[in-house]
Amino acid sequence: MPVSGAVRLGWIEAVGELSLVRQCELAGVSRATVYRPREVALPDNDEMALCALIDEEFTRHPFYGSRRMVVILKRQGWLINRKHVQRLMRILGLAGMAPGPGTAVQHPGHKVYPYLLRGVAIVRPNHVWSTDITHIRLARGFAYLVAIIDWYSRRVLTWRISNSMDASFCVDCLEEALIDHGKPDIFNTDQGSQFTSMAFTGVLIRAGVAISMDGRGRALDNIFVERLWRNVKYEDVYLNGYATMGDLHAGLTAYFAFYNGERPHQALNYQTPDAVYESGEGGGAMIIDKYGSLPALESPQAISGLEADSAVDHETPTCREPDTMTFTLSNG
Numbered sequence: 001m002p003v004s005g006a007v008r009l010g011w012i013e014a015v016g017e018l019s020l021v022r023q024c025e026l027a028g029v030s031r032a033t034v035y036r037p038r039e040v041a042l043p044d045n046d047e048m049a050l051c052a053l054i055d056e057e058f059t060r061h062p063f064y065g066s067r068r069m070v071v072i073l074k075r076q077g078w079l080i081n082r083k084h085v086q087r088l089m090r091i092l093g094l095a096g097m098a099p100g101p102g103t104a105v106q107h108p109g110h111k112v113y114p115y116l117l118r119g120v121a122i123v124r125p126n127h128v129w130s131t132d133i134t135h136i137r138l139a140r141g142f143a144y145l146v147a148i149i150d151w152y153s154r155r156v157l158t159w160r161i162s163n164s165m166d167a168s169f170c171v172d173c174l175e176e177a178l179i180d181h182g183k184p185d186i187f188n189t190d191q192g193s194q195f196t197s198m199a200f201t202g203v204l205i206r207a208g209v210a211i212s213m214d215g216r217g218r219a220l221d222n223i224f225v226e227r228l229w230r231n232v233k234y235e236d237v238y239l240n241g242y243a244t245m246g247d248l249h250a251g252l253t254a255y256f257a258f259y260n261g262e263r264p265h266q267a268l269n270y271q272t273p274d275a276v277y278e279s280g281e282g283g284g285a286m287i288i289d290k291y292g293s294l295p296a297l298e299s300p301q302a303i304s305g306l307e308a309d310s311a312v313d314h315e316t317p318t319c320r321e322p323d324t325m326t327f328t329l330s331n332g
Helices: 005-009 020-027 033-036 047-058 066-073 082-092 168-181 198-207 219-240 245-261 273-279 294-298 300-309
Strands: 128-137 142-150 156-162 186-189 210-213 330-332
Touching: 020 033, 047 066, 047 082, 066 082, 066 168, 128 168, 128 219, 142 219, 142 245, 156 168, 156 245, 168 198, 198 210, 219 245, 245 273
Parallel strands: 128 186, 186 210
Antiparallel strands: 128 142, 142 156, 156 330
């Protein structure tokens, strides 16, 4: 069993039969450590005050990293640099909630399908479904959340969490959605290896569903799920700070019930996703091509979609047709 340096340093005798040089060689200890032992400096009053300020600011804004924390502390009159803040945040065990491990890694051997939804008006429930994966920070490590959403109503149909990034929990989520809600005409994903795998695409092919995949570098192709992730994190995850997978599963179960059945959506004229999905009225969507032809940009759908994307309420951009076209844990 490895012995710590502090223990090995205790083996060195100032006066003994062996010289200090020989004792250091046998114990594997640097002679500089023996000659000039380091003293551990205790935090002074200023550092204790800084730690308290950093902790309070991080509690209010858990997405602040060391750079923003430096700015906040300087506004309060502290002369401090980023290295100092990084050291104090390490002492406190704090880290800004920046994106963690990449969740959309493409497999070079998997088939990639074309994007089918640019300029297509979504006019009914189960017309288009889409999915994506996001990471969620726990007390120790990450969990991964996958969800399937109906574009017309913004309803979360099924979801799963897992502590690994394999494709199996995505396949389980998809199969449950198909069993519980029928099948869509088109299913859209990104080009992550979980979604390009035969295990996943094979389920869609057997069900007779057309497969669509986001273009490389086109963040808006799957914007409805991206907006869902923002809502989940800012309205639930960041507020509750889940420590374990069990806590996260219980919290998300409650949140998605609220999201589907109670939370009014601006893009749905303040109806709930459940109500729009069941009635088949009041929803709709369209992904426009910002760099496409001029006629497409001049269409009412394009203009509505662009305006909704910058809405004050930060809801998902929408465009309805004119009035004539009215360990893996799981939960659905």
